[in-house]
Amino acid sequence: MTSDLFLGADVATPRVTGLYFRKRRGGLLYYGEHILAFAACVGNQDIISMVINAGASTRAQDSIGNTVLHILVLQPNKTIACLVLDLLLARDVELDQAVPLDMVPNYHGLTPFKLAAKEGNLVAFQHLVNRRRINQWNLGPLTSNLYDLTEIDSLVADDDCSVLELIVGSQRREARRILEVTPVRQLVSLKWNLYGKHYFRLLLLLYLLYIGTFTLCCVYRPLKDAPENYTVSDMDKTIRVQKTLKESYVTYGDNLRLAGEMISVLGALVILLLEIPDMLRVGAKHYFGQTALGGPFHVILIAYAFLVVLLCVFRVSGVQGETVVMAVCLVLGWSNVMFFARGFQMLGPYVIMIQKIIFGDLTKFMWLSFIVLIGFSTSLWMVYMTQDPDSLPAYRSFPITLFSQFELSVGLIDLPVDHTITTPPIVHVLHCTFSVVSYILLLNLLTAMMSDTQWRVAQERDELWRTQVVATTLMLERRLPRCLWPRLGVCGLLYGLGERWYLRVEDRNDPLVQKMHTHILSLLHTP
Structure with missing residues (x-):
C-alpha cells in the first residue's frame, strides 16, 4: 500500500x-x-x-x-x-553499468573511496576496502587476501589524486589514522623499507656533499689586501676586500674554486626547478604551512637557492655585498639538513617538535619581544642621544642600542651602565622595568608556550612522522625516474581479475583480538 x-x-x-x-x-x-x-x-x-x-x-x-x-x-x-x-x-549492480557506482568521481575528481580518505572517515574507508577485498584461501586462523591498489597506490592510480596523496595533503588528524589500515600500512612499509629510505639517505649524502662544496667556496672566496685609503673611519678595521671578477680566476686554486661555484649554482637552479612546480601543484599555503609536507623547510630551501643565484649575479656584476649573502646562505643551507632527519625513526619525531616550536611559539615570542625591545630601546636612545657616544659604546646609536637590549634580554651581556659617570635616574627606572617585562614575563611565557606545544605534539609526533614518511616517499616517486620504482603487488591478470594491481596480505585472525578491535572502533566512532 x-x-x-x-x-x-x-x-x-x-x-x-x-x-x-x-x-x-x-x-x-x-x-x-x-x-x-x-x-x-x-x-x-x-x-x-x-x-x-x-x-x-x-x-x-x-x-x-x-x-x-x-x-x-x-x-x-x-x-x-x-x-x-x-x-x-x-x-546499482542490477543496472549493469560500465563503471561501478563507487568509482564515479565528483567534480573534484574524488570517488567515495578517496573522499573517505580525505575526510578521515575510517569506518567508511575500511568498509569499502573490505568490499573490494578478494579472499584467496583460509587455513585455520591464517587468511590470505588480495587488496585492490587501484585508488590507493600513487604508482597505480590513473591520476595524481591517490589515497596516499590525499592523506598527506589532508589537515585532519583522522585522515592520518588511515595509514594504519590494511593494506595502506603494508603498502607504505614496503615502499619505504625496500626503496624509499635508501633513496632518501642517498639524497642526504648528495646534499651533504653539495653544501660542503658550497661552504668551501665561501671560506676560500677571492679576497685581496685592502688599499691604504680604504678605511673610512677609525672604527673600521677591514684589512681584506673582495677581488674583482678578472682577479678572481687566475691560479689553479681559483679554477678549482670555480668548479665548486658552478656546482653550487647548478644545484641551486635544480632546487628551484624541483621545488617551484611542487609549490604550484599543491599551493603555497599548504606547501609551506603543512608539517607533513616539510613546511618551513621548503621556504628555507627555496630562499637558499635564490640567494645562491643572487651571489652569482653579484660576482659577475662586481657588487660588493657577497659577505652578507654568503653568511645567510650558509645558515639556511646547513639548517636544511634537519629536513633529512625525517628519514630516521630516532630523529624524525623530534624534528617535528623542533619545527613546531621554532616556527610556532618562537615566532610569536619574537613578535612580542620585538615590540617590547622597540619601546625600551627608543626610550633609552632618547636619553643617551645627548651623551658622548664614547662614554657608553653600547648606546652610541639606535641600532646598537636595539641590539644591546636584545643581548640584555637573553642574558648575553651584563647591564651596560657605567657607574663611574653620571647616569640619569630614568635609565634605572627603564632598566628595572625592562628586566621585569623581559626576564619575568616574556621568558616565562616562552617556557610555558614551549611546554604546552611539547605536550600537544608528543601526542601525535609519531603519527606525524609516519605521515612525513609517506610524503617523502611520494616526493621521491615524483622526482626519481619511474624505472627506479617497480610496482609492488601482483597483477590481477594472474588470477583472472583484469589489469588491476593487488597486494597480497596474510593475516592471523585471532577471534579475541578481533572482538577487542571491533569494540574499540565502535567506541571511537560512536556518533
Whole structure:
C-alpha cells in the first residue's frame, strides 16, 4: 500500500537548492539535493528501495558532483551509512553499468573511496576496502587476501589524486589514522623499507656533499689586501676586500674554486626547478604551512637557492655585498639538513617538535619581544642621544642600542651602565622595568608556550612522522625516474581479475583480538 504513494510521483528530477541544504555557503546540513540522497541519509532502507523502484537514479549528482555514496561518506552516523551503502551498491549492480557506482568521481575528481580518505572517515574507508577485498584461501586462523591498489597506490592510480596523496595533503588528524589500515600500512612499509629510505639517505649524502662544496667556496672566496685609503673611519678595521671578477680566476686554486661555484649554482637552479612546480601543484599555503609536507623547510630551501643565484649575479656584476649573502646562505643551507632527519625513526619525531616550536611559539615570542625591545630601546636612545657616544659604546646609536637590549634580554651581556659617570635616574627606572617585562614575563611565557606545544605534539609526533614518511616517499616517486620504482603487488591478470594491481596480505585472525578491535572502533566512532 505504501508503494502506491509513489505512483505517478516524480522522484528523479526534483532537487533541493536552498541555502539551508547546501554543503557550503553557510548551509546547516548536507543531505544532498535529491530525494534518494535524503532517504539514504535518514537510513530507512524500505523507503530507499521504494524510491529506486519508482525511478530514482542511484547515479544522480548534485551541484558539486557528489553522488549518494559521496553524501553517505560525509554523514556522522557511520554505521547506518555503511549499511545503506551496501544496499545502494547492490541495487546499482542490477543496472549493469560500465563503471561501478563507487568509482564515479565528483567534480573534484574524488570517488567515495578517496573522499573517505580525505575526510578521515575510517569506518567508511575500511568498509569499502573490505568490499573490494578478494579472499584467496583460509587455513585455520591464517587468511590470505588480495587488496585492490587501484585508488590507493600513487604508482597505480590513473591520476595524481591517490589515497596516499590525499592523506598527506589532508589537515585532519583522522585522515592520518588511515595509514594504519590494511593494506595502506603494508603498502607504505614496503615502499619505504625496500626503496624509499635508501633513496632518501642517498639524497642526504648528495646534499651533504653539495653544501660542503658550497661552504668551501665561501671560506676560500677571492679576497685581496685592502688599499691604504680604504678605511673610512677609525672604527673600521677591514684589512681584506673582495677581488674583482678578472682577479678572481687566475691560479689553479681559483679554477678549482670555480668548479665548486658552478656546482653550487647548478644545484641551486635544480632546487628551484624541483621545488617551484611542487609549490604550484599543491599551493603555497599548504606547501609551506603543512608539517607533513616539510613546511618551513621548503621556504628555507627555496630562499637558499635564490640567494645562491643572487651571489652569482653579484660576482659577475662586481657588487660588493657577497659577505652578507654568503653568511645567510650558509645558515639556511646547513639548517636544511634537519629536513633529512625525517628519514630516521630516532630523529624524525623530534624534528617535528623542533619545527613546531621554532616556527610556532618562537615566532610569536619574537613578535612580542620585538615590540617590547622597540619601546625600551627608543626610550633609552632618547636619553643617551645627548651623551658622548664614547662614554657608553653600547648606546652610541639606535641600532646598537636595539641590539644591546636584545643581548640584555637573553642574558648575553651584563647591564651596560657605567657607574663611574653620571647616569640619569630614568635609565634605572627603564632598566628595572625592562628586566621585569623581559626576564619575568616574556621568558616565562616562552617556557610555558614551549611546554604546552611539547605536550600537544608528543601526542601525535609519531603519527606525524609516519605521515612525513609517506610524503617523502611520494616526493621521491615524483622526482626519481619511474624505472627506479617497480610496482609492488601482483597483477590481477594472474588470477583472472583484469589489469588491476593487488597486494597480497596474510593475516592471523585471532577471534579475541578481533572482538577487542571491533569494540574499540565502535567506541571511537560512536556518533
